[in-house]
Amino acid sequence: GQQLNQSPQSMFIQEGEDVSMNCTSSSIFNTWLWYKQDPGEGPVLLIALYKAGELTSNGRLTAQFGITRKDSFLNISASIPSDVGIYFCAAQGGGSNYKLTFGKGTLLTVNP
Amino acid sequence: GAVVSQHPSRVICKSGTSVKIECRSLDFQATTMFWYRQFPKQSLMLMATSNEGSKATYEQGVEKDKFLINHASLTLSTLTVTSAHPEDSSFYICSARAVSGQETQYFGPGTRLLVL
Numbered sequence: 665g666q667q668l669n670q671s672p673q674s675m676f677i678q679e680g681e682d683v684s685m686n687c688t689s690s691s692i693f694n695t696w697l698w699y700k701q702d703p704g705e706g707p708v709l710l711i712a713l714y715k716a717g718e719l720t721s722n723g724r725l726t727a728q729f730g731i732t733r734k735d736s737f738l739n740i741s742a743s744i745p746s747d748v749g750i751y752f753c754a755a756q757g758g759g760s761n762y763k764l765t766f767g768k769g770t771l772l773t774v775n776p
Numbered sequence: 777g778a779v780v781s782q783h784p785s786r787v788i789c790k791s792g793t794s795v796k797i798e799c800r801s802l803d804f805q806a807t808t809m810f811w812y813r814q815f816p817k818q819s820l821m822l823m824a825t826s827n828e829g830s831k832a833t834y835e836q837g838v839e840k841d842k843f844l845i846n847h848a849s850l851t852l853s854t855l856t857v858t859s860a861h862p863e864d865s866s867f868y869i870c871s872a873r874a875v876s877g878q879e880t881q882y883f884g885p886g887t888r889l890l891v892l
Binding site: 762 | 778808818822825867871880881884885886
């Protein structure tokens with residue numbers, strides 16, 4: 665089946681540092697999504713990407729849809745303590761199958 | 777916009793009882809809703825896809841008679857865990873896909889189920 669390889673699995677950084685995480689796959693996808701999940705809550709959509717090569721920002725967050733349609737990255741600049749959480753990439757193949765394939769998540773810890 | 781709610785947020789029940797979880801899209805219509813299950817420190821596992829007015833499509837290994845799904849309207853889908861057992865204890869999350877939107881799913885806040 666389709667799988668997303670998300671890395672790193674976890675990160676420990678100092679407040680103010682930049683963060684980068686990525687997802688790769690052997691399959692082509694039409695949509696890439698990045699979510700953040702806080703403990704005991706549902707995932708919250710951060711950025712949605714719909715075109716290969718697309719680069720989109722949301723405040724301090726920037727994400728790109730890889731040109732091959734098999735990968736995506738998420739960057740967080742100038743991290744702050746509230747950035748702590750689990751970040752998931754997700755991808756959708758298109759057509760009438762709207763199911764999402766999820767990465768295994770990146771646990772981000774920010775030390776004040 | 778694009779708010780999805782779930783009720784209840786947490787529930788504790790006795791083994792053998794049934795539990796119903798509601799998922800509502802509050803400010804948009806959702807032809808398709810999805811139900812996920814998440815174990816601690818793991819990613820989301822898709823259980824079933826729920827389409828308004830038709831039967832749900834279950835993922836391999838998910839018992840349809842155990843996890844009953846009803847998508848009666850464009851804003852409401854329900855998941856009923858029948859004859860719950862302790863191994864059914866988990867975090868259940870729904871998501872909704874907007875009718876006219878691009879392929880984006882918005883997630884509910886999740887329901888924590890504990891079966892004693």
